Amino acid sequence: MRVRKLKNKTLSLTNDGRLSVFFLGVGSAFSKRHYQTNLLVIKGEDHLMIDFGSKAPQALFELGLSVTDLRNFLITHSHADHIGGLEEIMLTNRYVRREKPNIVINTTYQSILWDMSLRGGSAFNEEHGGEVLTFSDMWEVIRPTWLESYPRETHEANVGSINVKFFRTMHIPDWPDNWQSSFWSCGVLIDDRVMYTCDTRFDTDLVFSFENLFEPEMIFHDAQFYNGGVHAGIDELNTFPADIKKKMVLVHYGDNWEDYEEKIKEYGFKGLGQEWSYYDFD
Ligand SMILES: [Zn+2]
Ligand SMILES: [Zn+2]
Secondary structure, three states: OEEEEOOOOOOOOOOOOOEEEEEEEEEOOOOOOOOOEEEEEEEOOEEEEEOOOOOHHHHHHHOOOOHHHOOEEEOOOOOHHHHOOHHHHHHHHHHHHOOOOEEEOOHHHHHHHHHHHHHHHHHHHOEEOOEEOOHHHHOEEEOOEEOOOOOOOEEEEEEOOEEEEEEEOOOOOOOOOOOOOOOOOEEEEEOOOEEEOOOOOOOHHHHHHHHHHHOOOEEEEEOEOOOOOOOOEHHHHOOOOHHHHOOEEEEOEOOOHHHHHHHHHHHOOOEEOOEOEEEEEO
């Protein structure tokens, strides 16, 4: 893996064919310095946007792209720092580009995302014979396959040459000790090589089960600088074995990260995730 700084603030959605990931932001939900945490996967002619929060459209604009340039999406859960930019995606695609973007989504989360979040701002812009717009008027759905034998609920889909497996996590509320009792949220495994937990509480079983199955080359892990609440604390993550920590890159962190840089190095993590750099996997 190599980290490649973005040149001239111009993001490209294609590359020479290697697997590459790029964070539009690496900050927490309320970060004022780092555009939240949303991840773009790029491979050859293919791309997949994982989450698109309220600050993502601005980040994309500053990176020289239009929101309608993004064609493929996967959403990990319904907090606004992950879905807040989707209304702009839906409306600009329907009324400006006039083409539906693709979304990888299972039936369970489609109902949650539409009925609890997206519908209010998009369904009622049109009415035809008493019918308002539906999820499938806004999105071309790529339905994933359920991988029944996996240790926790996991689905798989291919977006062009990009393979994604997304697995249930325990993010909200702050008390269940299992994913079954948590509200719907997921993390992602990309091409069986790169694990991205997305938002999750500290969950050793999550990391170990995918470590045992795939030994991912890198783990991008949710992190906060204190324990408790709905994210993983760095002191909790420090209990992982050294060989896991050395491939663990921390994201979704607070604006006060300079205060913890030393500690993160001392604990043996690979480091803090970098915004606006390509992580290239050859
Ligand atoms: Zn978040
Ligand atoms: Zn969240």
